[in-house]
Amino acid sequence: MSEVLIKAQGLGKKFSKSLGRGLLYGAEDMARSFFGLAPRSATLGADEFWSLQDVNFELKRGECLGLIGPNGAGKSSLLKILNGIIPPSCGQVTIRGKVGALIEVGAGFHPLLTGRENIYVNGAIIGLSRREIDRKFDAIVDFSGIEEFIDTPVKHYSSGMYVRLGFAIAIQMEPDVLLIDEILAVGDAGFRSKCYNAIDRLSERTAIAFVSHAMPMISRLATQTLLINRGQVAYQGDTAGGIAHYHQLFGSQTSPSRMGSGEASILSVQFLDTDEVPINTVGQGRPLTIEMRISSRIEIRNANIDIVFVNIAEELVAECSTLVAEQAINLVPDQELAIRARIDRFSLNAGVYKVSVLILSANAMTHYDWQKDCTTIEVTANQVGIAGQQFAADWIVVDTNRPIKNDI
Amino acid sequence: MQIITYTARGPNPAHRPCRFHLMERMIAEVISSRELIWRLFWRDFLARYRQSALGVAWIILQPLFLVGLFVAMNQAGIFQTTGLDLPYVPYALAGLALWQIFSGGVSSCSLALIEAGHLIAKINLPRSALVFAAFGQATAEFLVRLAITAMACLWYGLIPDGFSFILAAMATLPLCLLALGSGFVLAIAAALFRDVINATTMALSGLLLLTPVLYPLKADSLLAKLNALNPLNYLINVPRDLALHGHSTDLSAYAISVGFALLVFLMGWRLFFIAQPHISERI
Numbered sequence: 001m002s003e004v005l006i007k008a009q010g011l012g013k014k015f016s017k018s019l020g021r022g023l024l025y026g027a028e029d030m031a032r033s034f035f036g037l038a039p040r041s042a043t044l045g046a047d048e049f050w051s052l053q054d055v056n057f058e059l060k061r062g063e064c065l066g067l068i069g070p071n072g073a074g075k076s077s078l079l080k081i082l083n084g085i086i087p088p089s090c091g092q093v094t095i096r097g098k099v100g101a102l103i104e105v106g107a108g109f110h111p112l113l114t115g116r117e118n119i120y121v122n123g124a125i126i127g128l129s130r131r132e133i134d135r136k137f138d139a140i141v142d143f144s145g146i147e148e149f150i151d152t153p154v155k156h157y158s159s160g161m162y163v164r165l166g167f168a169i170a171i172q173m174e175p176d177v178l179l180i181d182e183i184l185a186v187g188d189a190g191f192r193s194k195c196y197n198a199i200d201r202l203s204e205r206t207a208i209a210f211v212s213h214a215m216p217m218i219s220r221l222a223t224q225t226l227l228i229n230r231g232q233v234a235y236q237g238d239t240a241g242g243i244a245h246y247h248q249l250f251g252s253q254t255s256p257s258r259m260g261s262g263e264a265s266i267l268s269v270q271f272l273d274t275d276e277v278p279i280n281t282v283g284q285g286r287p288l289t290i291e292m293r294i295s296s297r298i299e300i301r302n303a304n305i306d307i308v309f310v311n312i313a314e315e316l317v318a319e320c321s322t323l324v325a326e327q328a329i330n331l332v333p334d335q336e337l338a339i340r341a342r343i344d345r346f347s348l349n350a351g352v353y354k355v356s357v358l359i360l361s362a363n364a365m366t367h368y369d370w371q372k373d374c375t376t377i378e379v380t381a382n383q384v385g386i387a388g389q390q391f392a393a394d395w396i397v398v399d400t401n402r403p404i405k406n407d408i
Numbered sequence: 409m410q411i412i413t414y415t416a417r418g419p420n421p422a423h424r425p426c427r428f429h430l431m432e433r434m435i436a437e438v439i440s441s442r443e444l445i446w447r448l449f450w451r452d453f454l455a456r457y458r459q460s461a462l463g464v465a466w467i468i469l470q471p472l473f474l475v476g477l478f479v480a481m482n483q484a485g486i487f488q489t490t491g492l493d494l495p496y497v498p499y500a501l502a503g504l505a506l507w508q509i510f511s512g513g514v515s516s517c518s519l520a521l522i523e524a525g526h527l528i529a530k531i532n533l534p535r536s537a538l539v540f541a542a543f544g545q546a547t548a549e550f551l552v553r554l555a556i557t558a559m560a561c562l563w564y565g566l567i568p569d570g571f572s573f574i575l576a577a578m579a580t581l582p583l584c585l586l587a588l589g590s591g592f593v594l595a596i597a598a599a600l601f602r603d604v605i606n607a608t609t610m611a612l613s614g615l616l617l618l619t620p621v622l623y624p625l626k627a628d629s630l631l632a633k634l635n636a637l638n639p640l641n642y643l644i645n646v647p648r649d650l651a652l653h654g655h656s657t658d659l660s661a662y663a664i665s666v667g668f669a670l671l672v673f674l675m676g677w678r679l680f681f682i683a684q685p686h687i688s689e690r691i
Contacts, residue, residue, distance in 0.1 A: 107526060
């Protein structure tokens with residue numbers, strides 16, 4: 001079971017920035033193919049840019065490649081090339097076996113047709129025969145959990161139901177190569193766990209290429225990672241190394257910006273450890289002090305000072321605010337203040353976080369200063385969890401003598 | 409196990425020198441996607457009439473309306489049908505049914521890729537299936553119109569013998585091929601430049617008036633001279649003559665038109681097949 005199913009060699013893809021020129025390039029590509037001429041040269045033409053450059057990897061059955069990188073890095077383009085939707089501009093990729101894709105499931109649904117009718121249409125679109133669909137129909141309906149609405153036109157479905165049905169159909173393929181694009185970000189928790197189980201079952205006999213911003217998912221599923229940044233391979237290798245490189249990249253690519261009325265200003269922000277030494281890395285569950293220097297040109301009573309933490313998937317994961325702490329800080333004109341926020345146990349999940357600091361009015365409506373992404377903090381731990389907050393607990397087995405009951 | 413290598417030239421299934429086996433791949437693609445073609449056709453057919461009060465009746469209403477219009481114009485003396493040795497209504501209905509398979513086929517095929525743009529950008533499916541399925545819509549309409557024509561023939565006491573009817577049916581095939589071939593080219597062109605859609609609609613309405621579909625040609629007129637070079641003239645009128653008269657006079661010109669239709673079909677399909685990998689990023 002160790003045959004190579006995907007082999008990419010020197011893959012590159014360029015796109016045109018201008019629509020008009022892009023269409024002309026497209027017409028030229030088609031004409032060259034039609035007359036059997038060589039494709040356009042692998043150098044950039046006017047208005048073109050590399051969306052992806054020099055990607056090489058091999059993926060065997062049972063392996064999973066995690067594709068990570070900032071938005072617009074070229075991950076989805078790579079997935080589209082692997083899926084045969086767009087051709088590479090240079091290089092080649094060889095795919096062995098049947099390809100399944102969990103990319104925008106339900107793309108072929110027609111809103112006026114019922115769920116039942118769409119199962120047959122969508123099944124045919126992803127390459128299932130009528131007989132296969134007949135055989136798997138009950139499994140599809142069962143997986144989607146929408147038996148009740150199977151004869152309702154899908155335009156009356158909620159977006160969740162739509163995705164559930166699409167996923168239920170797509171997962172029925174028995175692919176050799178499976179391509180997944182951020183699919184696991186949808187649906188409710190119960191349905192997601194069904195999806196994980198289905199993918200886990202497939203992962204033993206397929207080669208999976210998988211795009212995600214959720215590092216916990218990457219660290220669980222991926223056997224190797226490809227970090228792509230602005231079309232270039234920034235790291236290729238084991239998953240822990242890939243995630244670490246991505247964190248570094250994320251930290252180095254923050255671009256601070258400043259908004260607000262300017263009547264009060266945040267002059268500096270730094271993190272301190274217990275010895276008051278400035279740090280940028282903190283162990284999970286350790287104390288952390290955030291020190292800010294603030295000045296104001298006007299008097300602000302009950303100023304609301306807010307520190308927010310944003311993770312690598314650009315999600316707001318934590319906040320530390322004087323409003324919630326119910327602590328009044330009054331700013332006086334032309335006086336510089338040093339303020340410290342001491343957190344006893346900094347319990348964010350392992351990873352890098354962008355930090356923004358805001359000075360707001362008491363009702364949080366007026367923004368006096370908003371230093372967006374002014375610094376970063378890295379949290380280290382031996383294990384990475386899924387959720388943003390990781391509560392440290394003492395786990396104790398209380399009693400081993402009770403008989404097992406099934407009622408939880 | 410299927411092995412495909414994707415390069416800048418498009419997909420190449422392994423162990424097949426692609427240059428001389430293109431036709432084989434094109435045919436293999438159609439055969440393997442026949443289920444998909446049927447489903448796409450079925451989807452569009454259902455969806456088209458589902459949210460409409462009159463439903464499938466529209467297929468009948470459209471040609472009846474157009475023929476009614478021409479009957480009225482004919483009676484008002486706007487154009488002459490002298491030289492026509494059979495009732496105007498079955499003549500016009502038969503002509504319209506044949507015209508429809510060309511014009512309906514060309515216009516729905518030319519929209520096939522654009523209407524499935526979202527699908528093409530997200531899913532790897534044989535794009536030619538979209539065009540074949542779109543042509544299926546025109547075929548379905550043709551069959552309904554054929555039934556109306558047959559009823560009109562019975563009404564007027566015109567009963568074609570079975571042999572010439574089968575001959576006429578076979579003689580319709582080149583018209584279908586011409587429509588499909590043009591549809592393939594226009595689908596690709598419209599995916600790149602939307603102007604093609606408007607131009608196609610314009611050209612089709614012009615062709616309907618210029619081609620002797622709803623009126624017979626007056627010999628020695630300028631239009632008759634022009635139509636001597638119009639393959640549509642023969643591809644529509646020969647099957648109609650065969651069905652209604654049992655014979656036709658223009659067989660040599662018809663044979664040349666058949667060659668032309670076959671060429672357009674093969675070249676159009678080939679162009680489409682080769683161009684399709686480049687479509688999804690441009691649509």
